[in-house]
Amino acid sequence: MSNKTTKVTKVKKVLSAVAGLGLLAGCSTLPDDTNPEAISSYAPAPSGQEAPTPTDGQPSDLLLRDFFTASAHPLRNHQAAKRFLTGSMQGRWQSDAPTMVLDRIDIASDGPGDDSKITYRVRGNIVGTLGVGGVFDPQYSAFETSYEMQSVDGQWRISNLPNVVVLDRQDFVGTYRARNIYFPDLNGRALVPDRRWIYTGQQSTAASLVSLLVAGPQDRLKKAVRNLIPEDATAQVANDDEGDPAVHFTGLQELSPDARRLLAAQVVWTLAGSEVRGPYELTADGTPMSDEMHGKWLVQDLSQYDPNVQVQAPLRAVSGGDIYQQDGTRAQKLEGWLSQQYVESVALSPRDEIYAAVTGRGDAPRQLMIGAKGDQPVSSVQADSLTRPTWGLDATSAYVVADGERITEITRNPETGAVGERQVDSSTMRMVDGNEKRISVFRVSHDGARAVMIVNGRVYVVTLETTDDGTKRLGAPVEIGHAVGDTAVSADWSDDGSVLVGTRANDAPVWDIEVDGSYSQQITGRNLSAPVVSVATDGSKIYVTDANALMQFDVTSEESRFWREVPTMQGKRATPVLAD
Incomplete structure (x- = not known):
């Protein structure tokens, strides 16, 4: 059974020490004197570089x-x-x-x-x-x-x-600095990051963040998240008598207690994630935000919504049609139905350890099979080719792409294990350049709101929108991997919401790309041989499959300079599997 913990990693810090700087840009068009929702000042003084002024005689x-x-x-x-x-x-x-x-x-x-x-x-x-x-x-x-x-x-x-x-x-x-504004997913079970760029010369980081919350999610996310704040609501941000941040809302009379708690999670995790330290005083129309909280809020009070939570599960690997689980210093082959057919690729759900496996080899059709390790699996999608499956927020829905074009959502009843299939509306793929648009990779984010996909070697991010009848539809694809061009071979989500990309380029085999495409960073390729056909990370290590073996890089150690083989899989070319 997988458990979840929150872990602070040094991924960006270490990668910056061993990699070259790629595409970096960002900005906020929300200046300090903009006041969309009656935001008052919180921080005592602005920060950031001073703007230059004209000088006499300047060329x-x-x-x-x-x-x-x-x-x-x-x-x-x-x-x-x-x-x-x-x-x-x-x-x-x-x-x-x-x-x-x-x-x-x-x-x-x-x-x-x-x-x-x-x-x-x-x-x-x-x-x-x-x-x-x-x-x-x-x-x-x-x-x-x-x-x-x-x-x-x-x-x-x-x-x-x-x-x-x-x-x-x-x-x-x-x-400027990139900050995450958080909005709940449509089911209110997770917080989805909405990445924005904030001018560092603002007098109040807290006020800027809350004003963006009140203004609502960016257009691309509107059909994948909930906006709990009514249009006529306002917010004021100030210091309370003890110097702690206080956010006072008006216009929330119609919000239910559950919605108010969810809004509190939005505010607290948005502020905490941007280094605005609590505890936090939150009020709605002059009363405490929630009847259950008469004091100030701490992040611990809303830990179930922690957007930085990571699924902790041992590394698994697929090699030669079998699945191996790392057990200390050795790799143990999984038995049961997973060992009774040739497994080409597999995904492990973030909860309940449900496997979604693509089976088949050679010219035979590919079959998607779903089930727990000790249960009888259920057969699902069949096609000439299937991408590696990907789970959503939990074990109730998975996705796979058949023959490079048909995206299917597989719904699963957690009580009975029965599955159903629903086609995902992918009509927005017409916006992608090219005639034959083949999707070779499709991976859903940990919060279930987005997917990264590789189409003809290029990296795109799409929002998974929910229609009125409950089916899924792709939002407009946004190419985020201009730095890698059409060399992308593999992609997956990092714990911080960025995208890991493996390529077929020997001089730049692995990249880390932000979800909004504003920043691309090449990760060291020392001891790697392209193509990098699979990538994964658990927050402390990055795993990739290059031309030779399953390799790992320790991102928590500033002394790491080389990729090394995963010791338990030496002698086997394998692809890494971590819980989605």
Whole structure:
């Protein structure tokens, strides 16, 4: 029986020490003076880098570069950036227009200039756009436009520019941070992260986070999560008399006690995950948020909603059609129905240890079989090919892709073990480029709200939306793996919500990619040989199957520099299996 614990890992810290930096960008378009839901101040002072200002006698090209740096500070309608414009242009420039993040900003003069005017061509590659509420939309396309400058009283100023905010991604390292806003899944059993970018110069991180909660989930998530806060509700964030954060809601009269507790979980885990320490005072319309809690809330009071919880189960591996479970210093072959047919791939449910196994080999059809290790399995989907199965939040639903295109949800009755099949509406796949769109990998996130898929070697994330009749539908696919191109072979979810990707590229065999596509990081490939056909992680180790063996990398040790074979599977080429 698998149990769950919360574990703090050093994955990002260690990987940063051994890997190169990839795509990094992020921003919030929610400036400090934006007040969508009557949010008051909580923190005493802003943080972050200071915006540059024009200096006397500054050369035109350097002034233009400082303008782009100042554009990363959105306060007061980009007042810092407007200091670099002529007086007339300050009133005409629409700084609330689309915001683009470039991998770099190259500046070169466009034709001859003189002491009074000059034009520059600005070039770069767009890595993403920034939407309302700090939503990052990944993309990759060329950017090129002109900026005209003129001398005003002997000082260069920008006299003509496009109505767009252009940002160099390096400016985000010191001025923006990614934060998770949490919303409950449709069944109210888990918290789903909604990744946003927050400007670090805000006076109050807590107020910014709560304002985003009140504003609701981003569009891509709206049909996969619940929004408990009514449209006319407001919130105020302040310090209480003891200096602890206090959030006071109004307009929650219609919320049930269960909904209020779920809202408390949203607030507490959102704040705690962004280093706003509790305990937390929460009120609704002047009374405690919940009748059962008359004091302040701690994360321990809402541990059942912990979004960082990890399923703790021993490593299993598939090799030569058999499943092995790691038992100390040896690997033991699993018996029962799992040993009576050739297992090509398998998924283990996060609860109850239910196996979903794809059986068959060679030219024979593939069959999905589902059941506990000691029970009689139930047969389900059959096709010429099946992807590795994937479980949702628990053992009541699993997913598989048949013949690279038909996505099926398999529902399972936990009492009887009976299964049913429902086709997933994948009509949004038409938005993916290419004629023949073959899905080779489909893996559902731990909270059941999203899936990562590989289509023709490219990495996409989709939301699993629920329709009015209860069936599933894919949201719009978003390509997050521009850094890996079409080299992706395998993918799975990390415990922190990012995506591990294995590729067929020897120089970059494993990547860690954030769910919004804002950040890609190459993980060390020392002692790996591409292709990496399988990836998995339990928060302390990363497991991959390369061209030779089942390999592991200890992410909790800062001394780790090489991938090593899993000792219990030496001599066998195997694929890792961890509980979904």
